[in-house]
Amino acid sequence: MYGRSGAELVRELTFDDHQIRRFNHDLFNKVLGEIQEHYYQVSKIMTLLQEENPSGQIMHVDGNYSGALIHHQSLLRNKRCLLSYLYNRAQRIQRLRWQLGAVLPEDVRDLLHPSEKEFLKSYSDILGSYMTTVDLDLTVDATPPKDPYIKIRVLQHIGEVLLGDQTTSLSRNSIHFMKRTEAEPLISQGLVEEFNG
Amino acid sequence: MSKYYDLNDILVEDEVVSTVFHHKANGVGYLDPGSEDDNVEKGAVVELPLWLAQDLSRRKIIQVNLPPCFGAKVRKEVQADPACVNLRSKCPYFYEMGCKLADITGDPSLGGFLLSTLRGRYRDILCKALTSTITSTPKFMTLLTQEETHLFEAGRDSMRTFQKWRLQGPQLERAPILGRKRR
Numbered sequence: 001m002y003g004r005s006g007a008e009l010v011r012e013l014t015f016d017d018h019q020i021r022r023f024n025h026d027l028f029n030k031v032l033g034e035i036q037e038h039y040y041q042v043s044k045i046m047t048l049l050q051e052e053n054p055s056g057q058i059m060h061v062d063g064n065y066s067g068a069l070i071h072h073q074s075l076l077r078n079k080r081c082l083l084s085y086l087y088n089r090a091q092r093i094q095r096l097r098w099q100l101g102a103v104l105p106e107d108v109r110d111l112l113h114p115s116e117k118e119f120l121k122s123y124s125d126i127l128g129s130y131m132t133t134v135d136l137d138l139t140v141d142a143t144p145p146k147d148p149y150i151k152i153r154v155l156q157h158i159g160e161v162l163l164g165d166q167t168t169s170l171s172r173n174s175i176h177f178m179k180r181t182e183a184e185p186l187i188s189q190g191l192v193e194e195f196n197g
Numbered sequence: 198m199s200k201y202y203d204l205n206d207i208l209v210e211d212e213v214v215s216t217v218f219h220h221k222a223n224g225v226g227y228l229d230p231g232s233e234d235d236n237v238e239k240g241a242v243v244e245l246p247l248w249l250a251q252d253l254s255r256r257k258i259i260q261v262n263l264p265p266c267f268g269a270k271v272r273k274e275v276q277a278d279p280a281c282v283n284l285r286s287k288c289p290y291f292y293e294m295g296c297k298l299a300d301i302t303g304d305p306s307l308g309g310f311l312l313s314t315l316r317g318r319y320r321d322i323l324c325k326a327l328t329s330t331i332t333s334t335p336k337f338m339t340l341l342t343q344e345e346t347h348l349f350e351a352g353r354d355s356m357r358t359f360q361k362w363r364l365q366g367p368q369l370e371r372a373p374i375l376g377r378k379r380r
Contacts, residue, residue, distance in 0.1 A: 010204050014208065062220070063221035066253070073253075
């Protein structure tokens with residue numbers, strides 16, 4: 001009651017600005033339960049009002065009127081908290097698509113609700129088909145490059161990768177000189193780092 | 198409506214204010230711990246969250262009392278030295294809440310008070326934000342309200358980005374979500 005659980009759900013998102021946490025099923029369902037309860041109370045009071053006053057016109061403010069109003073407002077408030085929770089998570093998921101590419105690492109995927117996974121997939125599809133149409137990878141070169149080539153150091157063993165028209169073996173701690181557009185996704189996935197030395 | 202999804206706006210409205218009921222309300226006994234049946238009586242003094250108080254006072258069902266953090270005592274403290282008052286402990290969303298309350302309570306002096314408070318504190322915040330070291334959180338952060346913390350972080354981050362640009366550090370970074378696990 002009071003919309004406390006809803007606020008708690010929203011507060012959870014403000015602890016860390018851009019991270020994603022596990023979808024909070026328990027609290028989410030608790031808020032849904034509260035909405036049900038408020039709805040039940042509103043309908044109960046509305047039936048009472050109808051019996052007292054069959055014309056349905058509210059002539060003056062009385063106890064039932066304000067009671068119903070409070071329940072109605074609580075219901076709307078809880079709805080706002082839930083929608084805001086989903087909306088802000090969806091925003092973060094969209095950002096993940098830009099940072100990590102179409103396929104998320106397993107441990108990040110596990111944090112999402114099944115319908116959020118579906119959302120990510122559809123979003124990724126739309127973005128992918130748009131980028132195919134304009135024939136440009138929009139996720140790279142977010143900051144204007146000074147040089148089309150970049151020196152990188154490999155942080156994890158990756159193995160044989162097709163770069164340009166030849167395959168290169170990216171083994172741990174080796175240093176490579178490659179096209180910036182090819183390096184960028186690898187850097188944001190944390191597999192290699194930019195090397196200035 | 199523009200702030201419908203805004204996380205901070207939702208949390209501001211979760212703050213509690215003390216209100217007086219002008220009308221009886223049935224079926225909402227959970228609001229008033231002192232009520233014996235399931236109703237809130239006329240004249241009862243009840244603590245309500247701001248989101249509920251806003252709507253009910255617009256319909257003249259309740260009257261909102263100004264919370265103590267905007268009262269005469271705090272105003273005197275702030276007048277004496279704005280920068281040293283611990284506003285966070287009084288109300289974490291001091292300014293946003295003040296703006297909303299000015300609307301509901303119709304207190305004509307509240308707006309001016311908020312403005313002079315911010316004016317008195319802003320210089321200090323800006324100065325500290327631009328000179329703060331990268332990692333440590335300064336002690337005075339505990340005095341700041343949420344809004345001021347955002348101002349401070351914005352200032353600090355822009356300074357940090359400027360430094361990075363000037364020194365030509367690495368421009369490509371891995372996604373922050375992966376930062377939790379170290380290699």
